[in-house]
Amino acid sequence: MALSLALVRGRTVVSRLAPITLVLSSSSSSSRSRHASTSSSSSLPKKVVVVGAGLMGTGIAQVAATAGYQVSLLDVKQEFVDKGLKRIEASLQRVAKKKGQAPEEVSRTLALITPSTALESVAGAELVVEAVVENLAVKRELFSRLDHLAAPSTIFASNTSSLRIGDISAAIRPDRFGGLHFFNPVPVMPLVEVIRTPATSDATFAALRAFGTAVGKTPVSCGDTPGFIVNRLLVPYMAEAIRMLERGDATADDIDTAMKLGAGYPMGPFTLLDYVGLDTTKFILDGWHTDFPNEPLFKPSPMLDKLVAQGKLGLKSGEGFYKYDAQGKRL
Ligand SMILES: NC(=O)c1ccc[n+]([C@@H]2O[C@H](COP(=O)([O-])OP(=O)(O)OC[C@H]3O[C@@H](n4cnc5c(N)ncnc54)[C@H](O)[C@@H]3O)[C@@H](O)[C@H]2O)c1
Numbered sequence: 001m002a003l004s005l006a007l008v009r010g011r012t013v014v015s016r017l018a019p020i021t022l023v024l025s026s027s028s029s030s031s032r033s034r035h036a037s038t039s040s041s042s043s044l045p046k047k048v049v050v051v052g053a054g055l056m057g058t059g060i061a062q063v064a065a066t067a068g069y070q071v072s073l074l075d076v077k078q079e080f081v082d083k084g085l086k087r088i089e090a091s092l093q094r095v096a097k098k099k100g101q102a103p104e105e106v107s108r109t110l111a112l113i114t115p116s117t118a119l120e121s122v123a124g125a126e127l128v129v130e131a132v133v134e135n136l137a138v139k140r141e142l143f144s145r146l147d148h149l150a151a152p153s154t155i156f157a158s159n160t161s162s163l164r165i166g167d168i169s170a171a172i173r174p175d176r177f178g179g180l181h182f183f184n185p186v187p188v189m190p191l192v193e194v195i196r197t198p199a200t201s202d203a204t205f206a207a208l209r210a211f212g213t214a215v216g217k218t219p220v221s222c223g224d225t226p227g228f229i230v231n232r233l234l235v236p237y238m239a240e241a242i243r244m245l246e247r248g249d250a251t252a253d254d255i256d257t258a259m260k261l262g263a264g265y266p267m268g269p270f271t272l273l274d275y276v277g278l279d280t281t282k283f284i285l286d287g288w289h290t291d292f293p294n295e296p297l298f299k300p301s302p303m304l305d306k307l308v309a310q311g312k313l314g315l316k317s318g319e320g321f322y323k324y325d326a327q328g329k330r331l
Helices: 020-027 031-038 057-068 077-098 104-111 120-126 136-149 165-169 202-214 230-247 251-259 269-275 278-291 302-308
Strands: 047-051 070-074 113-116 127-130 153-156 177-182 189-194 220-225
Touching: 020 177, 020 302, 047 057, 057 070, 057 077, 057 104, 057 113, 057 127, 070 077, 070 120, 070 189, 077 104, 077 113, 104 113, 104 269, 120 136, 127 136, 127 202, 153 165, 153 202, 165 177, 165 278, 177 202, 189 202, 202 220, 230 269, 230 278, 230 302, 251 269, 269 278, 278 302
Parallel strands: 047 070, 047 127, 070 113, 127 153, 153 177, 189 220
Antiparallel strands: 177 189
16 A cells, blocks of 8 residues: 555654565666667667755656666755765665666766756756655756756656745746656655646656656546645645644544555555644645635644644654654654
């Protein structure tokens, strides 16, 4: 069941229940040969630039390089790119160990990733995937600068979780712009949501789907609707669980147990909320509520607001709906 792994913008959601090794083998296996076998497609991008060397950007750069792409990984400071490359190296080493690959496989893949702090690196790219902070103004400013530096044919994609692609792409090559929403951790999670706005051209959309497949993911298509498919269903579900708790209908523990044993979900909504980060969930919910004030599913939650104000952000702060020790084990 994908639910426990279906990450919102949280940083550390890794299901304890899903067989990670299984997912790994299905998501990133033999992607180099997969790329080779599909690279004859004229719609498939060849050189890729990933902007943002954080959690998601490094994951996207990793799966792209593993698939044989030349990748430029960009961030605002050299130290951020260096840190990102170290994270990729560690992740590739884990994969190599698990799959019994030779150590040279790691260095071969790493050699395909060129770190950079210069936006000019987009010059020869067919595809730019943006994974910078979840802030509309920052993303728009970045893309409008990239628009002047990239070739007119270059396709732009955002990995945003909660913003509308159309709001980012307005007036910035809207026909060659779409969404590529990967899930955390990217090398493990087998899904990518491919988003098209009404202005996204068929060729752009096909190229984005082809890229998703080439990097070993299963693409699903979705319109430019808040939260796309996964988060649109998941965030209101988690918010409703909090509302049940607020009303005193049941305890967090009982709600979690009920959804695990009664609905077959691998983890309950409160465990998931703590993994995702309560601040992250609040950020998404608040943003949607601002845009759609009459939508009851997006109504802010006083309990969530209070916990976030108290710094109880979930696993990452040691307390959310549950308490955790320094190793992240629930107390
Ligand atoms: N974390 C998740 O689980 C998750 C899942 C799916 C999608 N997303 C989305 O992916 C994006 C990135 O999230 P993240 O968790 O990787 O964030 P992060 O904070 O780990 O990384 C963001 C990186 O972007 C860099 N950055 C900021 N402004 C920049 C700029 N102008 N140019 C270049 N680099 C810049 C930062 O220095 C940082 O290294 C967000 O839009 C987020 O909503 C996150």
